[in-house]
Amino acid sequence: MLRTAGRAFVLLLIMTLITGIAYPLVVTGLDQLIFPHQANGSLLYKDGKPVGSALIGQDFTAPGYFHGRPSAAGKTGYDATSSGGSNLGPTNKTLLAEAGQRAAEVRRENGLAANAPVPSDLITASASGLDPDITPAAARIQVARVAKARNLSVAKVQTLVNRYTERRQFGFLGEPRVNVLRLNLALDALTGR
Incomplete structure (x- = not known):
């Protein structure tokens, strides 16, 4: 049980890093590079x-x-x-x-x-x-x-x-x-x- 909870927590951290930090940074960077006027309002x-x-x-x-x-x-x-x-x-x-x-x-x-x-x-x-x-x-x-x-x-x-x-x-x-x-x-x- 403890082992499963530990794996779930590690998976939560990995998915948080990917979807909460890495993906937004990549998309924001691409927006600024490709569409800077629109990305800035x-x-x-x-x-x-x-x-x-x-x-x-x-x-x-x-x-x-x-x-x-x-x-x-x-x-x-x-x-x-x-x-x-x-x-x-x-x-x-x-x-x-x-x-x-x-x-x-x-x-x-x-x-x-x-x-x-x-x-x-x-x-x-x-x-x-x-x-x-x-x-x-x-x-x-x-x-x-x-x-x-x-x-x-x-x-x-x-x-x-x-x-x-x-x-x-x-x-x-x-x-x-x-x-x-x-x-x-x-x-x-x-x-x-």
Whole structure:
């Protein structure tokens, strides 16, 4: 009995060393070697200082910036430590009222007609509440507002949106998308902000 317990303890130590120490060290080392940008959080920099991650949405509200998806993460939104959706269903009165208010706000701030369609990603939060991307349609309806606020031509801002539109991965996975932080950093670089 004692001999079996001793063998079990030795096996426990060996497996702990392999799975708890060696394997994580090897995987972390390979990640740093092969995918260093992604392994370090996909951080984006401005003037040599990190300003955010390409993987986490931020709250942009100024007229000269593209606005991302609304966030339900945390009490005030965009809280990376409290990722999560609102869990409100499509027939929930609170969700419908919030979506209606957001749609009216998007129309107002972008100079759209009162009955103009608004892309759903500008009025509903994602499941994580931290989605960093919007659809090209959501970016397009903001182009005129951003161009006016930055004293740029609509064509120049639309060209920038086109340049930062990511296509489907491998040509068939996902949907075309625009990373809001990357696009806004490119706008800042363009206008010297």
